[in-house]
Amino acid sequence: FEERPGEEDLAARFAFWCEADKLKSVLRATPIADGSRPENTGEHSWHVMLYALTLGDLAAPQVDLALALRMLLLHDIVEVDAGDTPIHGAVDPAAQAAQARAELKAAHRLFGLLPRATATEFRATWDAFEAAQSPTAIFAKSIDRAQPVLHNLASDGGSWRTYDVTLAQLDTRVGDKIARGAPALWPFIRARVFPWFAAMGRA
Amino acid sequence: FEERPGEEDLAARFAFWCEADKLKSVLRATPIADGSRPENTGEHSWHVMLYALTLGDLAAPQVDLALALRMLLLHDIVEVDAGDTPIHGAVDPAAQAAQARAELKAAHRLFGLLPRATATEFRATWDAFEAAQSPTAIFAKSIDRAQPVLHNLASDGGSWRTYDVTLAQLDTRVGDKIARGAPALWPFIRARVFPWFAAMGRA
Numbered sequence A, B: 001f002e003e004r005p006g007e008e009d010l011a012a013r014f015a016f017w018c019e020a021d022k023l024k025s026v027l028r029a030t031p032i033a034d035g036s037r038p039e040n041t042g043e044h045s046w047h048v049m050l051y052a053l054t055l056g057d058l059a060a061p062q063v064d065l066a067l068a069l070r071m072l073l074l075h076d077i078v079e080v081d082a083g084d085t086p087i088h089g090a091v092d093p094a095a096q097a098a099q100a101r102a103e104l105k106a107a108h109r110l111f112g113l114l115p116r117a118t119a120t121e122f123r124a125t126w127d128a129f130e131a132a133q134s135p136t137a138i139f140a141k142s143i144d145r146a147q148p149v150l151h152n153l154a155s156d157g158g159s160w161r162t163y164d165v166t167l168a169q170l171d172t173r174v175g176d177k178i179a180r181g182a183p184a185l186w187p188f189i190r191a192r193v194f195p196w197f198a199a200m201g202r203a
């Protein structure tokens, strides 16, 4: 066992866990699969990790699956302060820039609650996910996009109804990103969602 | 990229993700940290992974932290069928045996939804966690015990009130297991919870 951390060090971690707990009260645009209520960001974070673990064979060989899981574990922590931004919500460049600033500020505050070494490591993981440049981040991002699609499908529309989403919009906003990180997954998903969009006159 | 999985293979994974989604509707005895509602098993699973990632330096050198995270990701999947068993609930050997049987049956059904190789791997991970023999499983179990304690503390008693828990009971049911997998963590937690039990005349 390593040298024992001090009381202050553990208290810092405790403060972080309590702040992170607030993700359970951040509601997303997507419902849980039975459509009964909105999904919260805490349970979403668990579910995308389950997707990722189940889809490791679809990732490019350079993908570090354990790192992808850590990215997904941490990817939405900033929503404690900055809230969730629905992917199909109105797109306004000024609002997007403000949101990006709010998320950076949140990352600084929330990871900054932790002891320095852990703060640095978690922040680097979050930054790498956000940058979406490494194969691992690109894979993790594709999983984060795929899960809500399957929830909307399972719940007869979900946030596609809320935001009047067309199949063309889904292709652009979501499909391209899923295909980038998990090429074999998108054709499967698209074939599954097509009938819903066709039936709604949105295909 | 590996050989493309077939439509049937991906449909099997989709069925598994949808079943797993039901963990978001399994309510635990412990509240979320602000005490406003019971925690569900989906968000609990995410939160214990966050604890584990933040406590890696407290684990024994033989602990595989990435495996501990996978164990915690999967550890409660069986609750989709078998429900949650509150640690401080009434202890009845016959009921415990029935619960263990129900969980085995659930593991068989739920992991069995997946393509064979993934099913085997997930089941082995779950079995190893349940066995609580390897250093990694012992560490993961200690984390799973620690998180509810800190929630009960944060919410002025939580399930300790529901079940009239004394400090001696907490030591036996929870403390010993936390100390086994994360020795440095338990003294910190015990010092934090002592004042609550003392004030309630339960110390």
Ligand SMILES: [Ca+2]
Residues within 6 Å of the ligand: A076, A084, A085
């Ligand atoms: Ca998000």
